[in-house]
Amino acid sequence: MRWIVRVYGLLRDEKGRYLVLEEYFRGGWITKFPGGGVEPYEGLIDALHREMQEELGITVRRAEHFYTTDFFQRSYYHQEARLLSVYYRVFYEGEVRATSPWLRLFWLFPGLMRLTFPVDRYVQRLLMAEAPAE
Numbered sequence: 817m818r819w820i821v822r823v824y825g826l827l828r829d830e831k832g833r834y835l836v837l838e839e840y841f842r843g844g845w846i847t848k849f850p851g852g853g854v855e856p857y858e859g860l861i862d863a864l865h866r867e868m869q870e871e872l873g874i875t876v877r878r879a880e881h882f883y884t885t886d887f888f889q890r891s892y893y894h895q896e897a898r899l900l901s902v903y904y905r906v907f908y909e910g911e912v913r914a915t916s917p918w919l920r921l922f923w924l925f926p927g928l929m930r931l932t933f934p935v936d937r938y939v940q941r942l943l944m945a946e947a948p949a950e
Contacts, residue, residue: 818897823863824851824936825906826882826943827872833923834943836931837871840918842893846932849903849939860902868906872921873913879904883942885935892933901935 826849827835838845850871854863865876882903891897914921926943 820891820894820897820899821854821860822852822899822901823854823860823867824849824901824903824939825864825868825876825879826903826939827906827908827912829923831923833925834929835872835912836922836924836929837914838920838922847930848932848936851903861904864904864906868908871915871919872908873915874908874910876906876908878907880907883939887938889935899935903939 825835829835835850836847837850838847851864851867852871854860855866858866861879864879868874868876882905884903885899885901889899889901891899912921926940929940931937931940
């Protein structure tokens, strides 16, 4: 079974909301944290920088590791592959904007997110556990 490695950014605003994307992908809308696949010969932090620039038009100033998948998860789109997802808290420069007409951005409190992917939903629960009541 092959591995698919993905990296995601957790961007938080001053109100305690996190950035969530809706992206049109494979004929439908998915809801996820910003980020994506790590390219061959690319490190995690390099991939994070690239994904944040590509999707949001921002420059990562600092990234702090938050969570790495620690349970078995098949890839959502490739059933013959297992998934490793790495999440970072992202501190950035620039104005967050959708860089494609196929992206919609929302700042949401963790309890209001309706995420597509199982690992994102797990990270959502971790964020909810550390957040004060909304």
